[in-house]
Amino acid sequence: MRSVVLASTLLALATLPSLARAQPMDTYGMGSRSVALGGSVTADVEDFSANYYNPAGIVRSGELRVGVGWFGAHHEMSINDVNSNVDPVHGVILGLNVPGRIDDFRFGFGLGVHLPDQRISRTRTLPRRRARWELYDNRGQRTYLAVGGAIQPFDWLRIGGGIAFLSFSRNDLSIRGSIDIAAPERRSRLEHQLLGELITIRYPQVGVQVQPLPWLNFGVVYRGEFALSNDLTAQVGTPDGTGPDRTEIVAGDIVIPGYFDLLTSSVNAYVPHQISFGASVEPIPNVLRLSLEATWLMWSQYVSPIGLSRIVLDIEVPPELEDTITVPDEIPQGNPVDASFSDRIVPRIGVEWTAVRNTDLVFDLRAGYFYENSPAPEQTGFSNLVDTDRHAWSLGAGLELLQLRPLIPGSLAIDVHVQYGWLPSRTHRKTSPIDPVGDYVAQGHIVAGGANVELRFE
Amino acid sequence: MTRWTRRLAGAAALAALGAVALTDVACSSIGDPGGTPDGLPHGGTGQFRLLESEETGISGPLDGRAIVLIDRATESGMATGDFLFYAQAPLLEEPPELPDDHPRDEIFWPAFEARRIHRGEVREEGVGAYDFGPEVLAASEGWEGGEVYDPWVAVDDDGTARLYYAAAGGIGVAEASSVDGSFAKVAGPVLDADDVGGEVPRRPSVVRGVDGAWWMYFSAGGALGVARSEDGTRFTVQDGLRIDFAEGEADMVRSPEVARIHPGAVRVETPAERTLIRLYFESVREDGTHRVYVAGSDDGLTFERHPLPAMEQTEVRFPAPRVLDPRVTLLYASFPFFGAGVYQTRAITVAVAPADESFVPEEEEAE
Numbered sequence: 001m002r003s004v005v006l007a008s009t010l011l012a013l014a015t016l017p018s019l020a021r022a023q024p025m026d027t028y029g030m031g032s033r034s035v036a037l038g039g040s041v042t043a044d045v046e047d048f049s050a051n052y053y054n055p056a057g058i059v060r061s062g063e064l065r066v067g068v069g070w071f072g073a074h075h076e077m078s079i080n081d082v083n084s085n086v087d088p089v090h091g092v093i094l095g096l097n098v099p100g101r102i103d104d105f106r107f108g109f110g111l112g113v114h115l116p117d118q119r120i121s122r123t124r125t126l127p128r129r130r131a132r133w134e135l136y137d138n139r140g141q142r143t144y145l146a147v148g149g150a151i152q153p154f155d156w157l158r159i160g161g162g163i164a165f166l167s168f169s170r171n172d173l174s175i176r177g178s179i180d181i182a183a184p185e186r187r188s189r190l191e192h193q194l195l196g197e198l199i200t201i202r203y204p205q206v207g208v209q210v211q212p213l214p215w216l217n218f219g220v221v222y223r224g225e226f227a228l229s230n231d232l233t234a235q236v237g238t239p240d241g242t243g244p245d246r247t248e249i250v251a252g253d254i255v256i257p258g259y260f261d262l263l264t265s266s267v268n269a270y271v272p273h274q275i276s277f278g279a280s281v282e283p284i285p286n287v288l289r290l291s292l293e294a295t296w297l298m299w300s301q302y303v304s305p306i307g308l309s310r311i312v313l314d315i316e317v318p319p320e321l322e323d324t325i326t327v328p329d330e331i332p333q334g335n336p337v338d339a340s341f342s343d344r345i346v347p348r349i350g351v352e353w354t355a356v357r358n359t360d361l362v363f364d365l366r367a368g369y370f371y372e373n374s375p376a377p378e379q380t381g382f383s384n385l386v387d388t389d390r391h392a393w394s395l396g397a398g399l400e401l402l403q404l405r406p407l408i409p410g411s412l413a414i415d416v417h418v419q420y421g422w423l424p425s426r427t428h429r430k431t432s433p434i435d436p437v438g439d440y441v442a443q444g445h446i447v448a449g450g451a452n453v454e455l456r457f458e
Numbered sequence: 459m460t461r462w463t464r465r466l467a468g469a470a471a472l473a474a475l476g477a478v479a480l481t482d483v484a485c486s487s488i489g490d491p492g493g494t495p496d497g498l499p500h501g502g503t504g505q506f507r508l509l510e511s512e513e514t515g516i517s518g519p520l521d522g523r524a525i526v527l528i529d530r531a532t533e534s535g536m537a538t539g540d541f542l543f544y545a546q547a548p549l550l551e552e553p554p555e556l557p558d559d560h561p562r563d564e565i566f567w568p569a570f571e572a573r574r575i576h577r578g579e580v581r582e583e584g585v586g587a588y589d590f591g592p593e594v595l596a597a598s599e600g601w602e603g604g605e606v607y608d609p610w611v612a613v614d615d616d617g618t619a620r621l622y623y624a625a626a627g628g629i630g631v632a633e634a635s636s637v638d639g640s641f642a643k644v645a646g647p648v649l650d651a652d653d654v655g656g657e658v659p660r661r662p663s664v665v666r667g668v669d670g671a672w673w674m675y676f677s678a679g680g681a682l683g684v685a686r687s688e689d690g691t692r693f694t695v696q697d698g699l700r701i702d703f704a705e706g707e708a709d710m711v712r713s714p715e716v717a718r719i720h721p722g723a724v725r726v727e728t729p730a731e732r733t734l735i736r737l738y739f740e741s742v743r744e745d746g747t748h749r750v751y752v753a754g755s756d757d758g759l760t761f762e763r764h765p766l767p768a769m770e771q772t773e774v775r776f777p778a779p780r781v782l783d784p785r786v787t788l789l790y791a792s793f794p795f796f797g798a799g800v801y802q803t804r805a806i807t808v809a810v811a812p813a814d815e816s817f818v819p820e821e822e823e824a825e
Contacts (some may be wrong), residue, residue, distance in 0.1 A: 011575055080499050080729045131498050429730045430501070432704060433754030434764045438501030438784070439730035 032415035036396020037350030038368025042278035043219035048095020054207035055148030055160030058110035069452020077444035089140035091116035131384035145239025174371030296405035299375030309334030421446035504768035506809035513586025522807035534776035542588035545607035572605035601627030624660035680717030738777035747772035
């Protein structure tokens, strides 16, 4: 019976439509309680943030939980003391844990959403050499929507899984017609056709929670890798200058066939394989909770966003127009550049102290910290994938109102958090003394905060 | 359920509704492109963009003019501090006739008086532009052949300014207590044809080197050279100046290079606390074009050359860089310009890199 339920659950998850794109949660976390604890919650998370941190936690409480809140992060990143204009990330978070039971067998389904209130999703390709905050510039500009399911085969064991979906874009731009170089704005006749496709890809996440003793928890979670491909092709004219799609440059009576072909292919918003191991203990049951966690992120498999670019420009200028029309002698072609990132292990710690607990309410104070060493090497060559280490400290509080009957057959939890991230300065020295970008120093700060409410139905 | 818990629960419900309302806002803002990084680092390689007249404050037919000299010829200049040093010559009252075969972009010097060096002061309005200034140096020594040109000023730590210049017999030096003081000749020629394999050197460009000594880059016989001095007046030619493309890079201009001349050097302190020398120079091509390139070095002798020209224009001469800050470089250079009747002259212009750096006054940008 249990295997049938599990198989049904996984089948249902696998056939869901596209729901999730990218992972702003990796950077900012999800849910005020979990963020306040430094993300060190894999071992015992049970609120709606379990949909991100560990889907095994969906089944943990046995309660129907509905949460909603708001989250925001402000970046102050600079390169050579000039603000890098990294956009803020803010939006709504939503979550749902739905429990179920067949005899003694418990299971649950969950849903977790981060919906930015600026844009649903942004994909962009920057000039190949342009310095960009690789882990912050665009990665947070995504909608995150994950679904999961979990079972509890034994009282001490919970197993969960989920499948997240992403989309990548493929664009084709075709242009045909004639360009009059004497009056290009008025007498040129051009038609263009743009075809853009968003194509879905999937990645899995699975997790386990083990609770050998009431005051001791262990957890492990795996999140899969994904890469958002961004392909663009643009074609002006035809290679042989004939056919209905040909393009011509017109100068008086002279007609010059022209052909331009552009292909760029790059990767956006790569998220690596990651495995988190966590443990939590309650040395003073129901009063003090401590947790430790380590997340292994396999950044060494990072696919560089500096991808392929191919340009073909074919214009045979007649001798009488050589002074008027200049065709470049040679057009540089772009080859993918290896990012050479390294794996990293992120340690996390969280402390939760229950200051008040009575029949009406529970009031918790929380603190957390994590340290991310940068996976990016010093940018000594062509690429400028800027990153530094990050130290993040967080504080939070939670209030759970227990006596809400007859209004609600359960409780209401209100959680808030603030987080400060410090990105210490990092110097990048170029090997070449004539590098077009040159040496630079990067540093920054991130201030984040949020609040959410969760209804917990018994 | 107590009264205050009901109120708190009500407030939480309102907050939740507000959050859901924000979800609707999100749907209406799809497509906002958001911010893009600006103020990005730049290594001074270009492409350089000629400043616009709104930026320099000098209007006219040629963008980027750094100084207005309508009735005289000028060829090269360099900027330091608040001053532009340049050589110029007025048109003769009865100039000889321009030969039919005179090259199109070359100044016909026989039509002008002897060149002298002037010092223009920065204009109050605009960026990178200067007013016409008084003469600060004229030919007086026999070896100078009657005129002086190609000025380059280097300022010592104590404020002493040395004006290096070229003349018929080589390179000379004048000195002043400050860059706005009176210059008096102290040595000359400090470098002549005997020092440089029989070719008369010109266009001195002097910077404090990575080793703390004074390094003079010059051109002689279609090639670049370098000399070193501890005191700024006695120079010794250095062998081993190399300017090569990096491994795997190649010249991207089809017409072969036939000469490298007229260097303009600058010492750069990078944000990584590294000292580099950037050397801008003219690359003369077989097709007659003059393009500006830049090379970089961390020792002043071995340079890596950037594969692309620093400016898109193909008739650019006498590049003279001025680093405003670690990111922004101004490049003074000479462009063809008809200013003295029918006679070809050249104008000193100023360009900027990175090209997206704008000096347009804010009120004009707002319009």
